[in-house]
Amino acid sequence: MSIRIPDPDTYASLPQEMFVIGTDDSLAEEIARPSTTYWHDVWQRFRKDKLAVIGLVVIAIMTILCIVMPMVSPYTYDGADYLNMNAGPSWAHPCGTDQMGRDQFIRIMYGARISLTIGFVAAAINFAIGVIYGGLAGYLGGRVDMVLMRIVDILSSLPSLLYIVLIMLIFGSNMGSVILALCFTSWIGTARVVRSEVMHLKHSEYVLAGRLAGATTWHLLVHHLVPNAMGPIIVSTAFLIPGAIFSEAFLSFLGIGIQAPQASWGSLANAAIPVMQMYPHLMLFPVIAICITMFSFNFIGDGLRDALDPRLKK
Amino acid sequence: MLKYIIKRLLAGVLTMVVLITVAFFMMHAMPGGPFSPSEEKNVPVEVLERIAASYGLDQPVWKQYLNYWNNLLHGDLGVSYKTVGTVNEKITGHFPYSAKVGGLAVLFSLLIGIPLGLIAALYRGKAADLTTLALATIGISVPVFVLSLLLSYLFSSKLNWLPTYGLDTWACYVLPVVCLSFNPIAYIARQTRSSMLEALEQDYVRTARAKGVSELMVVAKHALKNALTPVITYLGPLVAGLLTGSFVVESRFAIPGLGYYFVRSISDRDYTMIMGIVIFFGFFVVICNLVSDILLAIVDPRVKLAND
Amino acid sequence: MNLLEVRNLNTSFHIGVGTVQAVRNISFHVKQGESVGIVGESGSGKSVTMLSVMGLLPEYADIAADSILFDGREMTKLSKKALRAMHGSEIGMIFQDPMTSLNPLFNVESQLTEPLRIHRHMDKHHARQRALELLRQVEIPNPEARLKQYPHELSGGLRQRVMIATAIACGPKMVIADEPTTALDVTIQAQILDLLQNLKKETQTSIIMITHDLGVIASMCSRILVMYGGTICEQGDAREIFYDPKHPYTWGLLNSIPKVQSRPGEKLIPIKGTPPDMLKPPEGCPFSPRCRCCMPVCRMYMPPTVALSDTHSVACHLMHPNAPKITREG
Numbered sequence: 005m006s007i008r009i010p011d012p013d014t015y016a017s018l019p020q021e022m023f024v025i026g027t028d029d030s031l032a033e034e035i036a037r038p039s040t041t042y043w044h045d046v047w048q049r050f051r052k053d054k055l056a057v058i059g060l061v062v063i064a065i066m067t068i069l070c071i072v073m074p075m076v077s078p079y080t081y082d083g084a085d086y087l088n089m090n091a092g093p094s095w096a097h098p099c100g101t102d103q104m105g106r107d108q109f110i111r112i113m114y115g116a117r118i119s120l121t122i123g124f125v126a127a128a129i130n131f132a133i134g135v136i137y138g139g140l141a142g143y144l145g146g147r148v149d150m151v152l153m154r155i156v157d158i159l160s161s162l163p164s165l166l167y168i169v170l171i172m173l174i175f176g177s178n179m180g181s182v183i184l185a186l187c188f189t190s191w192i193g194t195a196r197v198v199r200s201e202v203m204h205l206k207h208s209e210y211v212l213a214g215r216l217a218g219a220t221t222w223h224l225l226v227h228h229l230v231p232n233a234m235g236p237i238i239v240s241t242a243f244l245i246p247g248a249i250f251s252e253a254f255l256s257f258l259g260i261g262i263q264a265p266q267a268s269w270g271s272l273a274n275a276a277i278p279v280m281q282m283y284p285h286l287m288l289f290p291v292i293a294i295c296i297t298m299f300s301f302n303f304i305g306d307g308l309r310d311a312l313d314p315r316l317k318k
Numbered sequence: 319m320l321k322y323i324i325k326r327l328l329a330g331v332l333t334m335v336v337l338i339t340v341a342f343f344m345m346h347a348m349p350g351g352p353f354s355p356s357e358e359k360n361v362p363v364e365v366l367e368r369i370a371a372s373y374g375l376d377q378p379v380w381k382q383y384l385n386y387w388n389n390l391l392h393g394d395l396g397v398s399y400k401t402v403g404t405v406n407e408k409i410t411g412h413f414p415y416s417a418k419v420g421g422l423a424v425l426f427s428l429l430i431g432i433p434l435g436l437i438a439a440l441y442r443g444k445a446a447d448l449t450t451l452a453l454a455t456i457g458i459s460v461p462v463f464v465l466s467l468l469l470s471y472l473f474s475s476k477l478n479w480l481p482t483y484g485l486d487t488w489a490c491y492v493l494p495v496v497c498l499s500f501n502p503i504a505y506i507a508r509q510t511r512s513s514m515l516e517a518l519e520q521d522y523v524r525t526a527r528a529k530g531v532s533e534l535m536v537v538a539k540h541a542l543k544n545a546l547t548p549v550i551t552y553l554g555p556l557v558a559g560l561l562t563g564s565f566v567v568e569s570r571f572a573i574p575g576l577g578y579y580f581v582r583s584i585s586d587r588d589y590t591m592i593m594g595i596v597i598f599f600g601f602f603v604v605i606c607n608l609v610s611d612i613l614l615a616i617v618d619p620r621v622k623l624a625n626d
Numbered sequence: 627m628n629l630l631e632v633r634n635l636n637t638s639f640h641i642g643v644g645t646v647q648a649v650r651n652i653s654f655h656v657k658q659g660e661s662v663g664i665v666g667e668s669g670s671g672k673s674v675t676m677l678s679v680m681g682l683l684p685e686y687a688d689i690a691a692d693s694i695l696f697d698g699r700e701m702t703k704l705s706k707k708a709l710r711a712m713h714g715s716e717i718g719m720i721f722q723d724p725m726t727s728l729n730p731l732f733n734v735e736s737q738l739t740e741p742l743r744i745h746r747h748m749d750k751h752h753a754r755q756r757a758l759e760l761l762r763q764v765e766i767p768n769p770e771a772r773l774k775q776y777p778h779e780l781s782g783g784l785r786q787r788v789m790i791a792t793a794i795a796c797g798p799k800m801v802i803a804d805e806p807t808t809a810l811d812v813t814i815q816a817q818i819l820d821l822l823q824n825l826k827k828e829t830q831t832s833i834i835m836i837t838h839d840l841g842v843i844a845s846m847c848s849r850i851l852v853m854y855g856g857t858i859c860e861q862g863d864a865r866e867i868f869y870d871p872k873h874p875y876t877w878g879l880l881n882s883i884p885k886v887q888s889r890p891g892e893k894l895i896p897i898k899g900t901p902p903d904m905l906k907p908p909e910g911c912p913f914s915p916r917c918r919c920c921m922p923v924c925r926m927y928m929p930p931t932v933a934l935s936d937t938h939s940v941a942c943h944l945m946h947p948n949a950p951k952i953t954r955e956g
């Protein structure tokens with residue numbers, strides 16, 4: 005649409021009735037853009053991110069498969085078949101069989117169970133610890149904040165792998181201690197985000213307005229601080245999931261994570277190393293599973309970040 | 319500046335004290351000591367007890383703790399329980415291998431990561447940008463152990479181009495260095511890109527242009543210096559992480575570095591070795607963080623103020 | 627003689643959802659040694675106008691003009707390099723927020739001497755001497771110590787003085803000040819305006835003052851452009867705009883500023899509604915949706931600009947012979 009400029013002759017001969025002053029004030033409001041809710045906007049933006057949606061679908065399919073497949077499959081994760089060792093992919097065994105003739109597909113599905121469980125549980129626990137810790141530090145402020153943040157500084161100044169390895173040594177190699185080890189320091193990022201958001205919001209005008217209107221601390225936290233700080237918190241939590249899955253695979257790959265006969269993607273890849281030359285499929289399939297999952301979660305995380313904070317992407 | 323450095327130094331010392339204390343007591347909380355009957359089934363119990371006593375393991379924990387500190391302050395990390403030699407010898411013997419590979423990887427990461435991020439930011443939305451973003455996503459999503467497996471399968475087993483063992487020739491360095499720097503390159507490129515984009519939109523960049531500063535200098539001087547501050551922050555952990563040796567890459571490519579020996583001492587339950595390497599790692603991380611903090615304070619004068 | 631003459635400038639931005647027509651078909655001029663005020667609400671296109679003239683807009687901006695003459699040279703035909711040679715030497719700019727407009731990682735000396743070294747090719751020593759001179763000129767006490775300081779170590783007023791010193795470093799023919807006092811405390815605002823006033827007297831520089839504050843304009847400018855919705859709706863000298871305004875938007879602006887001689891209880895009159903969405907500007911007069919004198923013609927056609935005197939012109943359908951005779955009061 006462009007501006008309309010009348011030619012001088014037409015303009016000069018415009019009739020009197022074109023020059024009557026109307027009195028409708030409502031017109032001033034007509035130009036406002038339609039408003040939508042924040043979460044509706046977020047979903048709209050997320051939906052437009054093709055990679056993020058693909059990631060979400062892949063994770064959904066993988067979740068369903070790893071729950072259903074072990075129930076309906078004729079194979080189990082530890083069922084050895086010595087007549088069928090190191091077989092390549094076939095209709096019966098879509099990902100082949102390993103050195104003991106165990107069906108690799110089912111073992112990868114069990115690995116998916118472990119990886120996804122660890123990913124979600126660790127993210128949930130870290131989310132909870134991070135929100136409470138960061139929320140306390142940010143809300144109470146002052147001396148408490150200083151002490152809490154010093155602790156965090158010390159914890160985070162060392163590579164988390166050192167703690168993780170030590171914890172795995174003490175509590176033994178199983179899923180529980182993997183999760184415990186991952187929860188030791190992974191919440192720090194979330195806690196920092198929550199703290200700075202809470203600090204920022206605490207000094208914002210609308211929380212002050214709420215306080216002046218007589219709202220209780222609890223009401224303010226639940227109704228103002230949490231929903232407003234949600235965006236960055238969700239993003240940092242979303243990236244915790246692939247982080248946790250990666251750490252588990254890594255530990256199992258080193259041989260101090262999930263132990264045989266249980267299968268994890270990391271330990272499957274590790275077990276395939278000696279026979280990599282002869283039977284590359286044993287390494288390839290677990291590795292593909294890890295990569296697909298990591299990609300999907302990273303895409304979802306990127307999509308969420310762009311959707312929640314549109315300033316970062318134009 | 320001096321006040322700032324002293325402050326960071328004190329924080330580093332505090333971190334080390336906490337780390338050493340936590341690590342020491344965690345080691346002692348470990349079920350089954352290094353010479354417990356459950357570990358060594360073929361040796362008579364009395365012999366085991368005598369060995370334990372010779373290492374001072376029969377003393378109360380607090381006394382062992384003080385002893386450890388005493389030795390540590392004299393620069394003595396103790397004797398390896400499971401291999402011949404002292405922990406100090408092991409660390410000084412193996413660290414150079416890790417440092418060589420890691421140092422190359424740091425250099426490689428910076429030399430590729432920063433220009434990549436810069437080009438992506440300057441050609442935003444163009445092919446160069448999209449390629450960089452895709453590469454960065456791959457770099458962040460593919461775990462290093464997966465990458466090392468794939469690369470060694472492809473370039474050694476299949477193509478037979480590069481060795482996967484030792485550090486005898488320059489070709490031996492290629493795969494480990496590529497594996498080690500893949501993830502940092504992705505991270506640095508992404509970080510540089512986003513902070514560069516942010517810097518280019520700042521008012522001071524507009525001011526520089528209004529002063530008649532050439533486009534090259536606007537980017538190379540005004541924007542880049544600001545854009546690199548997050549990269550400097552990342553530099554501390556990066557150098558520390560890479561120079562102390564990666565567990566996975568060193569195991570995979572049989573590099574006799576510290577990371578490799580750390581994994582071995584874990585499976586051997588060689589507690590003094592584990593302790594020693596943990597402390598060495600911690601020390602190294604603290605030093606690297608200190609250096610990157612100081613570097614940051616030199617580049618960004620506001621940092622000192624924020625920390626006061 | 628006209629130092630700057632702009633004819634039919636159009637600037638638009640192509641963004642994802644469409645094209646924002648930020649500046650539409652505007653023409654104006656600035657005389658040698660004159661100070662001109664551009665006044666309007668946020669988003670009226672006043673900053674974009676000046677940034678277009680300077681050629682400082684990002685690449686996704688589309689700038690078209692019949693002509694932009696500066697000091698006898700056609701700026702639309704100049705190469706990027708030639709334009710850059712003018713920036714900071716012949717035209718200086720002062721921006722709104724001195725905190726963000728100064729680079730936090732470089733000290734005052736480095737930022738202040740930059741234009742001197744680029745345009746005057748001064749060596750470090752001479753540039754430093756000139757920088758000290760400039761700091762004294764903008765009335766910064768203890769200039770030697772300030773040179774080594776970083777922006778975050780200075781107060782808002784001092785920072786803006788440094789910005790001004792940078793803008794006038796090479797003795798420009800024209801200084802564009804984009805809301806130079808908006809981010810400052812009221813007392814500092816007065817000081818900065820005084821300073822600009824004095825500099826103008828001393829150096830005979832033309833000043834273009836972009837602001838939404840008519841008070842600032844009143845104290846500084848001899849001629850005023852009133853902008854709305856990317857167009858100039860009225861322009862004239864200060865007396866004409868303040869005492870004989872013709873455009874309903876100018877009336878609104880004047881009614882919304884407090885006056886010292888107001889009677890107690892007298893209310894300020896706000897302009898109702900919000901500025902137009904420049905993605906979809908009204909086809910007719912951009913002010914028509916908010917105008918208390920809106921007529922059917924206002925919605926159909928953009929009003930032509932009518933010259934009332936040598937200096938005073940207005941773009942409003944009320945100037946049409948068939949239109950009712952409305953005044954500011956009634």
